[in-house]
Amino acid sequence: GxxxxxxxxxxxxxxxxxxxxxxxxxxxxxxxxxxxxxxxxxxxxxxxxxxxxxxxxxxxxxxCHFQPGIPVEPMLAKPTKSIQEVLKRLDGQEFTCEYKYDGERAQIHKTNDGALKVFSRNLLETSGKYPEVPLFVQEAAAAAVANRRNETGDKNNSNNNSNGTNDKEEENPANSFVLDAEVVAYDHEKGQLVPFQVLSTRKKTVDEGEVSKVQVIVQAFDLMYLNGKSLLGKTLRERRSLLHKHFAPVEGRFQFAKALDAKEDGDTTVLEQYLDAAVKGQCEGLMVKTMVDIYEPSRRSLNWLKLKKDYLDGVGDSFDLVPLGAYYGRGKRTGVYGAYLLACYDQDTEEFQSVCKIGTGFSDEDLQSLSASLNEHKLEGGKKSSQYVVSDSLEPDVWFDAVQVWEIKAADLSKSSTHRGAVGKLEEGRGIGLRFPRFERVREDKRPDQATNSDQVLEMYYNQDSVKGQGGGEDQDDYDGI
Incomplete structure (x- = not known):
């Protein structure tokens, strides 16, 4: 137009x-x-x-522009280490802190013909997995129209000949839209959110019984499209105001992400208390967003920052890594793989670079199920893919296709003579490796090319307090925990 x-x-x-x-x-x-x-x-x-x-x-x-029916990659946030870092990055701008919910990202589309669809952050349709979500969103849109009617009813009676068009505009329902939200498991009896582990038990397509077994709630935080207009170029303040105008909370079904708007005045205690409240409320932490930012699909923007409780506790960073190979188990781990070789992704070369060997954090069930699922993706002939950057000394017993993404926690990162993370971006022959890695969970919602990339590994390495003052500690390759 x-x-x-x-x-x-x-x-x-x-x-x-x-x-x-x-x-x-x-x-x-x-x-x-x-x-x-x-x-x-x-x-x-x-x-x-x-x-x-x-x-x-x-x-x-x-x-050729954004419209309902074709999902876009969501805007992503940059992980941060501390509240001080957040305040420094935002540097005096107005910002809001939203609860970061422990659920599955959902982009909810309503097209002009009234069809509603739900998409994952991977752009896969998840309407079959969450059949109740479109219904909840419709109820929220209807509730907003009802609220506005009640509010404008009296005004209309007193001045119905002044600006009729505006009042009509006020009452416009959301006929087509794209919402950005998180679907979270929810306990109706207790009226509280439930951890992601519960949500992850939902099958890809569910029946009535499943829907009642794992109940969900929609936590909406952004509106990307409304009634024929893309809102991607509007500021967060404008998008959020339209979201709150055209949708309304519905008890136990649809809520807005809890948010605290703040002006940067250097006061970290308010943020600390809010972060604490978020974590106590079964959330992962906070998303900190500047009020003037526009929505940039697929960009990991500096205007959205992620503040997680565990970053602050110094427990370590969280990485999304791809298993490339495995080593046979010994002792009580015979019959399954005992350890795995994991890699980050280099976007420039489209290669996977090894960053750690991991054997901790797995339950016995994990070891069984991971061995079984990866066995279906063994590389024929026992040869590694040309996309894998791995030093010979780490050669695993079995190579796999790059198909899964695992969330890993690690205490810190260090220069390595054997691992190849961000290789070529440090001094000659050195890569970056993870120390003391622990397995957290499989990330079903991520493709291997969306794994933590080598630039992020490099940035996290340089952001460590231990590295900032000097060239970074050497590792003794002692950190595989195996």
């Missing part, structure tokens, strides 16, 4: 594509940026190609 064209005049990518004086590599860079930007809003090659064949590249974003 026309609003898009107006935006286009200011768009630096469009300006670069229109600038004939630019050298060809700059034009190509702008073309790549245009495709990247459009794809982040419409992650469908079919839609992209269809539009690219129809219109000039410079107009691609006006013909």
């Amino acid at each position: 026309s609003s898009n064209n107006n935006n286009n005049k200011k768009d630096p990518i469009v300006a670069a594509l229109n600038d004939e004086s630019l050298p060809v590599e700059k034009t190509l860079e702008a073309a790549a940026n245009m495709i990247r930007k459009v794809y982040s809003e419409v992650p469908s090659y079919d839609a992209l190609l269809e539009a690219a064949l129809r219109v000039p590249l410079v107009e691609l974003n006006t013909h």
Whole structure:
């Protein structure tokens, strides 16, 4: 529409594509940026190609833009270590702290024809897993309309001839929308949230009995699209105000993420107390977001920061890593794999780089089920994939396809002569490895290419207090806990 064209005049990518004086590599860079930007809003090659064949590249974003029915990768947050770091990064901007719920990210779409669908952070449809979620969201939208009618009823009677159009606008229901939310397991009897472990027992498609066995609640925190208009370019303050206007809480079914709005005045105690309250309320921690940020799909933005309780306790960082291989168990672990080789992902080279060997944190059931599920993905001929960057001294007994992602906690990171995390980004021949890694859980909601990447590993390494003052401790390769 026309609003898009107006935006286009200011768009630096469009300006670069229109600038004939630019050298060809700059034009190509702008073309790549245009495709990247459009794809982040419409992650469908079919839609992209269809539009690219129809219109000039410079107009691609006006013909191919975010709309309900095609999920986009959610905006992600950067992990932070301390409340001080959060305040330093936000540097005087207004921000809000939302509870970070321990559930599954859900993008809830309603298209113009009234169809409702739920998508995971992986862009997979999860409507079959959460059939009650669309219903809860509809109820929340209806409740908001009812609330507004009650509020505007009296006003309309007193001045029904002044600005009728605005009142009609006020009453507009949410006919098409995209909501960003977390689906969390919920105990109706006690009226409280339940840990993720319970939610993870839900099957991919459920029947009535399953729905009542593991009950859920929708915790909504963002609105990305409303009634024909994309809100991605609006500030969080505007998006949240529209969310609260067009949806209303419904007891035990739909709530807004709890949030504390703050101005940066250097007072860490308020944040500490709020973080504590979040953790006591069965949440993982806080999401800290600046009020002026726009919604950038698939970007890990500096405007969204993640503050988890365990980061603060110094228990260690959490990493999402990919198992590449395994070592046969000994003693009571015979018959299953006793240890695994895990890797981070390098986005530039599309390679997996080993960062630790892990044998702790597994229950006996974990060892059984992980061995069974990974055995289906053994690499034929016992040869490693060319995508795997692993030193010979770590050669496992069995190699696997990169199919799973595991959440791992580790005490810290150190330079390693054997591991290959962020290799080439430190001094010659050195990589980064994790010390004292522990298995937490399998991340069903992540693809291997969404694992912790080598730049994040490098950043976490340099952010350690032990490294900040000097070149970082050497490791003694003693940290495999095996």
